[in-house]
Amino acid sequence: MLVLGRRRHESVVLADEVTLTVEEIYDGDGRRIFGATVRLGFQSPRYVSIYRSELCTRGSGNSRTVGTMEPARPRTGKVVEISGAQVRLRIQVPRKIPVSSDGTQTVELDSKKGPDDPARTPEAVYHVTCHKEDRIKICNNITVATLEFHRFVSSGIA
Secondary structure (H helix, E strand, C coil): CEEEEECCCCEEEECCCEEEEEEEEECCCCCECCCEEEEEEEECCCCCCEEEHHHCCCCCCCCCCCCCCCCCCCCCEEEEECCCCEEEEEEEEECCCCEEECCEECCCCCCCCCCCCCCCCCEEEEEEEECCCCEEEECCCEEEEEEEEEEEEECCCC
């Protein structure tokens, strides 16, 4: 299982066709948790590529961008787990790919175009809210699990 930490507005690309984006991380009362990270676990066949979106530029032929990432800055503090948190994910897939959450078929985001409209986009967009240990199944062979929520708490020493 591949495990990646993602923050608000960060994405993961699966099999060059599916984009999973963290829209928001919030507590049980619906308030946004600033600085929170969700750990997502990905289980898929070996031939399915999974990568962080910031490491690729689509259409360039080069899967890694060079020199655009900032070097890590040392920080003092600790990582604290957040209990009772939720994450809202945006999943963009080709229309033919099914998406289910914890065994229940997920409903596609409302589209203004009818099902027989030729101008309808070839991609479907789903919004899924997950709690800790929820599972999303994409195309019957990719499973995404919400493992934990955490936040870095600085000790105040710079």
